[in-house]
Amino acid sequence: LGGKISAAIRRMSNNTVPDETVLKQMLSEIARALLEADVNVRAVQQLRGNVLSAVDISSLGAGVNKVKLIQKAVFDELCRMLDAGHKAVPLKRGHGSNVVMFVGLQGNGKTTTCAKYAYHYSRKGWKTCLVCADTFRAGAFDQLKQNATKAKIPFYGSYTETDPVAIATAGVERFRAEGYDLIVVDTSGRHKQEVALFEEMEQMTSAVKPTDIVFVMDSSIGQAAHDQAAAFRSRVDVGSVIITKLDGHAKGGGALSAVAATRSPITFIGTGEHIDEFEPFVAERFVGRLLGMGDVSGLMTTMKDAGLANNADMVKRLTGGVFTLRDMNEQFEGIARMGPLDKVMGMIPGLSSMLPEGAVGNGSEGAKRIQAFGYIMDAMTDEELDNPKVVWCTSRIRRVARGSGRHVAEVEALLVEYRRFAKMVQSVGSMSKKGGMGGLGG
Numbered sequence: 001l002g003g004k005i006s007a008a009i010r011r012m013s014n015n016t017v018p019d020e021t022v023l024k025q026m027l028s029e030i031a032r033a034l035l036e037a038d039v040n041v042r043a044v045q046q047l048r049g050n051v052l053s054a055v056d057i058s059s060l061g062a063g064v065n066k067v068k069l070i071q072k073a074v075f076d077e078l079c080r081m082l083d084a085g086h087k088a089v090p091l092k093r094g095h096g097s098n099v100v101m102f103v104g105l106q107g108n109g110k111t112t113t114c115a116k117y118a119y120h121y122s123r124k125g126w127k128t129c130l131v132c133a134d135t136f137r138a139g140a141f142d143q144l145k146q147n148a149t150k151a152k153i154p155f156y157g158s159y160t161e162t163d164p165v166a167i168a169t170a171g172v173e174r175f176r177a178e179g180y181d182l183i184v185v186d187t188s189g190r191h192k193q194e195v196a197l198f199e200e201m202e203q204m205t206s207a208v209k210p211t212d213i214v215f216v217m218d219s220s221i222g223q224a225a226h227d228q229a230a231a232f233r234s235r236v237d238v239g240s241v242i243i244t245k246l247d248g249h250a251k252g253g254g255a256l257s258a259v260a261a262t263r264s265p266i267t268f269i270g271t272g273e274h275i276d277e278f279e280p281f282v283a284e285r286f287v288g289r290l291l292g293m294g295d296v297s298g299l300m301t302t303m304k305d306a307g308l309a310n311n312a313d314m315v316k317r318l319t320g321g322v323f324t325l326r327d328m329n330e331q332f333e334g335i336a337r338m339g340p341l342d343k344v345m346g347m348i349p350g351l352s353s354m355l356p357e358g359a360v361g362n363g364s365e366g367a368k369r370i371q372a373f374g375y376i377m378d379a380m381t382d383e384e385l386d387n388p389k390v391v392w393c394t395s396r397i398r399r400v401a402r403g404s405g406r407h408v409a410e411v412e413a414l415l416v417e418y419r420r421f422a423k424m425v426q427s428v429g430s431m432s433k434k435g436g437m438g439g440l441g442g
């Protein structure tokens with residue numbers, strides 16, 4: 001989807017002065033891409049109309065950058081399409097336990113997402129735990145146990161108790177008493193929306209008194225997500241929605257916009273089976289990435305979560321478009337703590353192109369290369385780290401190579417990558433300052 005939309009915009013930008021015909025042609029291409037992603041027809045028509053009325057091309061003077069205006073209008077409209085109009089109620093730490101109950105049909109990704117969600121908060125330093133109140137599906141407790149153990153998160157459940165409400169009540173009571181910040185309750189789904197499921201959810205709600213009810217929804221059903229989200233909302237007090245399986249489903253855009261249209265805020269998205277293939281959903285950030293703009297604000301959040309960007313200085317420099325070898329080194333050092341490389345890479349403009357395809361993940365070629373770059377930067381002086389230009393001389397490159405035990409060619413490769421990287425940060429920084437495509441601020 002993103003590829004097609006950004007290609008359409010790029011083609012339009014090649015016309016130095018786009019006119020009405022060019023604009024309409026671009027909008028048709030975007031509309032087609034959105035329809036292919038199963039976005040609702042009316043929503044697509046509305047986007048088209050809104051962009052056209054936002055940029056009245058014939059009335060614009062010659063001095064106006066029409067391409068920028070059009071890009072901005074498309075960006076704004078895509079964001080609006082994904083906006084529920086209000087935010088989910090945020091969880092608060094330090095006011096007793098937050099109890100978050102997960103609901104949704106079987107197979108949508110509830111159990112997986114419960115663990116991801118708990119893990120997300122535990123990485124932020126919250127004391128989190130999991131309760132398995134699914135007695136419907138065979139092996140449900142084992143599945144949750146396995147996920148929880150991998151993520152080192154305490155859990156509660158039972159092999160013998162058959163009443164899910166009793167399990168939830170006991171688990172929540174126990175963890176509340178132990179002062180947990182966040183208690184995540186996984187419930188049983190059913191194959192379809194049936195009376196028994198809704199009754200169970202209602203009983204569960206009055207038993208555990210959740211702070212938030214999260215509805216988990218599989219993105220592969222596309223715009224049909226609208227009716228399912230609406231049905232759940234009509235029976236339980238759904239406060240937020242998490243959309244799963246956005247990896248590898250062509251209909252993801254349809255599901256996201258359909259859920260937003262029910263005015264349910266989307267808080268997170270699932271992008272894979274692994275525990276950290278999960279991220280907060282921020283429409284601007286998502287659209288920015290869709291349009292191929294590199295995700296500086298997402299990177300900032302990830303760095304903050306990893307305890308890296310307590311370095312306010314660095315954040316300021318990065319968003320201002322300044323990037324030194326020291327910044328690069330700090331990022332590389334933190335990458336190990338941030339989780340799978342490819343996810344981090346995707347967020348840094350241009351960084352993914354640094355590595356051969358598929359060469360990411362722990363122990364891979366890409367990871368080794370990053371590690372080698374780290375050694376090289378460790379062998380540099382403060383002056384060199386802060387002012388990378390000075391390293392570009394044979395004697396310094398040789399010295400750094402010797403000091404780090406790497407080849408001269410590797411040092412040079414690092415410097416080349418650095419230069420490319422810095423240029424990218426610079427262009428993103430100036431874009432966000434000008435408010436060009438927007439959405440890049442924290």
Ligand code: GDP
Pocket residue numbers: 104105106107108109110111112113189244245246247269270271272273
């Ligand atoms: P539940 O029945 O709602 O609890 O769903 P599960 O958590 O058991 O998930 C059902 C299947 O979907 C499992 O095979 C998960 O690994 C898979 N799954 C969950 N979330 C994602 C996701 O974001 N991406 C992908 N590719 N698979 C997912």
Ligand code: MG
Pocket residue numbers: 110111112134137140187189
């Ligand atoms: Mg489950």
